[in-house]
Amino acid sequence: MxxxxxxxxxxxxxxxxxxxxxxxxxxxxxxxxxxxxxxxxxxxxxxxxxxxxxxxxxxxxxxxxxxxxxxxxxxxxxxxxxxxxxxxxxxxxxxxxADEPIVENWKSREGTQLQLIFEQRSWNIYHGDNLEEAFGTYEAAKEYLLEEGFRLKK
Known part of the structure; x- marks a missing residue:
């Protein structure tokens, strides 16, 4: 301490x-x-x-x-x-x-697409219009997506 x-x-x-x-x-x-x-x-x-x-x-x-x-x-x-x-x-x-929302598109090998959006001080993962998960940091959201087999769509 x-x-x-x-x-x-x-x-x-x-x-x-x-x-x-x-x-x-x-x-x-x-x-x-x-x-x-x-x-x-x-x-x-x-x-x-x-x-x-x-x-x-x-x-x-x-x-x-x-x-x-x-x-x-x-x-x-x-x-x-x-x-x-x-x-x-x-x-x-x-x-x-004050800035534009941060939006990233992620895709699995099977073709499933998710969006990672920074809004209201959290990193939210959406499947379509449905909120799937919410994280306090970008790193935690990214780690979750990678573990679930998703990759950032270029």
Whole structure:
């Protein structure tokens, strides 16, 4: 487990986050460029190492997040902490929804075709109009498609 000071140094390395002290020597880190009212990325980082990161409804964290969209980072290592903070900032900046949707066509040897579409912050696999699966990351969706015998259609 990272110490409070180590977590603080990692979080401080994100130049878009602003530190604010709260009660009981805890720290919050805000993302001022958030497109939403919610600006807190790291909430209640405590000297005992406990703290939370806001991930909203990102599918990648659905098993870890509480009903407020917060994930406890007490036992996170450096890589996990950096990834979740990057995901939180991405979530609050909502960059992908302003762009055109990302659509990929995948095909099996038998000729079955699926579409992989990035929408509403998740990677969804469709067979026709039917949603087959949803993933929190592109990598997880791609791995699933490859394991099921699908290849990206050129």
């Amino acid at each position: 990272l110490t409070f000071e180590e977590k603080q140094a990692i979080i401080d390395s994100f130049p878009t986050l602003t530190k604010k002290e709260v009660s009981l020597k805890r720290l919050n880190y805000h993302y001022a460029d958030s497109l939403y009212e919610k600006t807190i990325v790291v909430e209640k980082l405590h000297p005992n190492g406990n703290g939370f990161v806001f991930v909203g409804d990102l599918l990648r964290y659905e098993k870890e997040a509480n009903d407020k969209g917060l994930v406890n980072i007490r036992d996170y290592d450096e890589q996990q902490l950096r990834e979740i903070i990057e995901d939180a900032i991405q979530y609050l900046s909502d960059e992908h929804e």
